[in-house]
Amino acid sequence: MATEILMPALSPTMEEGTLAKWLVNEGDTVASGDIMAEIETDKATMEFEAVDEGVIGKILVPAGTEGVKVNTPIAILVEEGESVDDIDTSSTPAPAALGGEEGKAASPATASTPDIPPAPSVDQSPDYPEGTPMKQQTVREALRDAMAEEMRADDTVFLMGEEVAEYQGAYKVSQGLLDEFGSRRVIDTPITEHGFAGIGVGAAFGGLRPIVEFMTWNFAMQAIDHIINSAAKTLYMSGGQMGAPMVFRGPNGAAARVGAQHSQDYAAWYMQVPGLKVVMPYSAADAKGLMKTAIRDNNPVCFLENEILYGRSFEVPDVDDFTIPFGKARIWREGSDVTIVSFGIGMQYALEAADKLAKDGISAEVIDLRTIRPMDTATILASVMKTNRCVTVEEGWPQGSVGGYISSVIMQEAFDYLDAPVINCTGKDVPMPYAANLEKHALITTDEVIAAVKQVTYR
Amino acid sequence: MAARKATKKPNVSAEELQAYYRDMLLIRRFEEKAGQLYGMGLIGGFCHLYIGQEAVVVGLEAAAGEGDKRITSYRDHGHMLACGMDPNGVMAELTGREGGYSKGKGGSMHMFSKEKHFYGGHGIVAAQVPLGAGLAFSDMYKGNDRVTFTYFGDGAANQGQVYEAYNMAELWMLPCIFVIENNQYAMGTSTKRSTKSPSYWERGAAYGIPGEEVDGMDVLAVKEAGEKAVAHCRAGKGPYILEIKTYRYRGHSMSDPAKYRTREEVQKMRDERDPIEAVRSMLLTGKHATEEDLKAIDKEIKEIVNASAEFAKESHEPALDELWTDIYAAETAPQNA
Incomplete structure (x- = not known):
């Protein structure tokens, strides 16, 4: 049977090309793999090989023809002994690639509406019932207990990272875990973040639930390809067949006087990635409850801790199994004049500012996001609809900040409620300096939060 | 050390040898068809064909056991067909369809x-190497005796994470076979230039890992x-x-004009070292199969490949809802251990 040889697409972007040269003549026999023609694409001159065997019955497009559209018949291949005259050339051309308008999907983003939107429904149920027995614990101890409890409950959970085992943790978060769980489940790695993050993701593909500790998130930049390309995207790329149920954790943001390469806040970076969940707790109770949720979650979770907070003590529920769901902000303090939204160590400035503002007669509502992705925007919006003003507080840089995203959500969903522009209090737009005075100035301060609140409340 | 050749009397039956012929031919014909569909605009983006390298995956799959794992780069069609994945499902993925x-x-x-x-199926050069080591880790952790085949190319072999994984x-004695498919070109850069x-x-010696070079055009080796x-x-x-010396006949991807090597070099490989022709001639000269037997295999393969192309054309594009699925797994579904 005769077949049409079509002008091929020879690059991802080629729509037409020049048929530069025929290397076969009518009547020639060709076999699979023989080069038939040279075709100039938008990028290069390519050789065009035969796929089927047969005889070149007729050349339809002569050499030197420019602008030959992809899928145009350029020659006719006949079988041995067949004549080109027998051919019915009315056959329809092969279908072109689908795409264009059909490929576009409706965005789920909410379009602006002329009506004032109603306040969203908010889940502000307490994290634990009233009367729950409590104990004082540092964030460090809370994180360790969370890991230990989950490791006791599930043999597939293990911890790997630099100095997590024999050294008992560079910041002592894994203290005691080696003694309890042994070296099969608490594993010291060499200093190879890229490699061990990849091994962790592979182990998760293989059915385990790794906790990968980075000594700090700054070092995770060596491994960010595995966090994003390997861990976050595989569930989608596999059509839901396999993903990476695991936790990447470690201290994030500035400690004190450790300079530019050890002092970056990554909340906004990881927040951007679909497929990741991003947690950044402030209190010990949240650190514990959210860590347990993170280990049980079937998705990759970036758990951003803070070295300065490790030693802070908070009340933690003294119960067997305490978890906090992702995507549920906590209102630390109710107020009516302004909403202050923060997370992680930013909460310290937010809460201090709220205390001082109260003395000036300004009532601030303080929201701790706790999880940055998924983000509880409903709680933020409901609060802003009440206070009509908002200030965000974070340690990270201003351009592409978490606060910037929150501002855009408020503008799209609660514009008519705003009585002042949202102000984002962030770290300064500089690498972290070493000098004590400069470092202090580079970080966010309580005074800056107070000034921002006064600005939005016109005081 | 010279590349490993198969021992003189290969310990395989006529049926096995025919099966290798069939499996390699399936990959060859499938890839030719994929190239054709690409030319028709039915396959888009990047498409890296495996033509020439068939003996690598078919030979190693013949050595693999039930439950062994495999992971590779983006030049992955051959690996999938060799481990028994359905050609229809592979071709329909190439055309971006719901099937x-x-x-x-x-x-x-x-x-x-x-x-x-x-x-997988991974697009970042060498990322699959630590991932493969991690899969092997999961089997060691569970205490079974499964092994993982971690495939990568000579291009990936220069990435730092390979040596972190080694x-x-x-160090942890992971049951991982690192398979370097050395097809001699990292995209357009020959191994000599890189x-x-x-x-x-x-290089495994630096880590205490034994290894050897293997003739990748000889499926029995x-x-x-x-x-x-x-x-x-x-x-x-x-x-x-295992460093397996092989050769890809086609460009790095469909849009590679392959000007970094001569047509003669490719033709010489095809003429003298083709892994499928080698088995074909072994089957015929050893009287392990007749011309008729091989024709029947050719016909069967052609039908499978044509059917896969038809399936891939007829399968629908994914529903637009699919844009929003599989981003997150259910929060705490049962353990997948």
Whole structure:
């Protein structure tokens, strides 16, 4: 049977090309793999090989023809002994690639509406019932207990990272875990973040639930390809067949006087990635409850801790199994004049500012996001609809900040409620300096939060 | 050391030899068809064909056992067919249709099969190497004797994470076979231009990992080397490196004009070292199969490949809802151990 040889697409972007040269003549026999023609694409001159065997019955497009559209018949291949005259050339051309308008999907983003939107429904149920027995614990101890409890409950959970085992943790978060769980489940790695993050993701593909500790998130930049390309995207790329149920954790943001390469806040970076969940707790109770949720979650979770907070003590529920769901902000303090939204160590400035503002007669509502992705925007919006003003507080840089995203959500969903522009209090737009005075100035301060609140409340 | 040749009297039956012929031919014809569909605009983006390298995966699959894992790069169609994944599902993924292994959301470079223990399909050069070591880690952790075949190319072999993975694999005695498919070109850069010491398998010595070079155009040599590597890993002796010397006939991807090598070089390989022709001639000269037998296989393969192309054309594009699925797994579904 005769077949049409079509002008091929020879690059991802080629729509037409020049048929530069025929290397076969009518009547020639060709076999699979023989080069038939040279075709100039938008990028290069390519050789065009035969796929089927047969005889070149007729050349339809002569050499030197420019602008030959992809899928145009350029020659006719006949079988041995067949004549080109027998051919019915009315056959329809092969279908072109689908795409264009059909490929576009409706965005789920909410379009602006002329009506004032109603306040969203908010889940502000307490994290634990009233009367729950409590104990004082540092964030460090809370994180360790969370890991230990989950490791006791599930043999597939293990911890790997630099100095997590024999050294008992560079910041002592894994203290005691080696003694309890042994070296099969608490594993010291060499200093190879890229490699061990990849091994962790592979182990998760293989059915385990790794906790990968980075000594700090700054070092995770060596491994960010595995966090994003390997861990976050595989569930989608596999059509839901396999993903990476695991936790990447470690201290994030500035400690004190450790300079530019050890002092970056990554909340906004990881927040951007679909497929990741991003947690950044402030209190010990949240650190514990959210860590347990993170280990049980079937998705990759970036758990951003803070070295300065490790030693802070908070009340933690003294119960067997305490978890906090992702995507549920906590209102630390109710107020009516302004909403202050923060997370992680930013909460310290937010809460201090709220205390001082109260003395000036300004009532601030303080929201701790706790999880940055998924983000509880409903709680933020409901609060802003009440206070009509908002200030965000974070340690990270201003351009592409978490606060910037929150501002855009408020503008799209609660514009008519705003009585002042949202102000984002962030770290300064500089690498972290070493000098004590400069470092202090580079970080966010309580005074800056107070000034921002006064600005939005016109005081 | 010279590349490993198969021992003189290969320990395979006529049926096995025919099966290798069939499996290699399936990959060859499938890839030719994929190239054709690409030319028609039915396959888009990047498409890296495996033509010429068929003996590598067919030989190693002959050495693999039930439950063994495999992971590779973006040149992955051959690996998927060799481990028994359905040609229809693979081709439909190439055309981006709902009948594809990833429902059309992965494409040529990103396919997976939990059922066949195929873990992708990875687009970042060498990222699959630590991932493969991690899969091997999961089996060691669970205490079974499964092994993982971690495939990568000579281009990936210069990435730093390969050596991070080597170090930890030997340190922790992971049952991982590192398979370097040395097809001699990292995209357009020959090994001579990229690599000071182009004997990649020897680099394992720095980590205490044994290895060897294998003639990748000889399926029996590959199988034999694979069996040795598998035995090493299953016995708990840690990782093993196979550097398999092979050759890709086509460009790096569909849009590669391949001007970095001569047409004669490619033709010489095709004429003198073709892995499928080698088995074909072995079958005929050894009277392990007749011309008729082979014609029947050719016909069967042609039908399978044509059917896969038809399936891939007729399968629908994914529903627009699919844009928003599979981003997150259910929060706390049952353990997948």
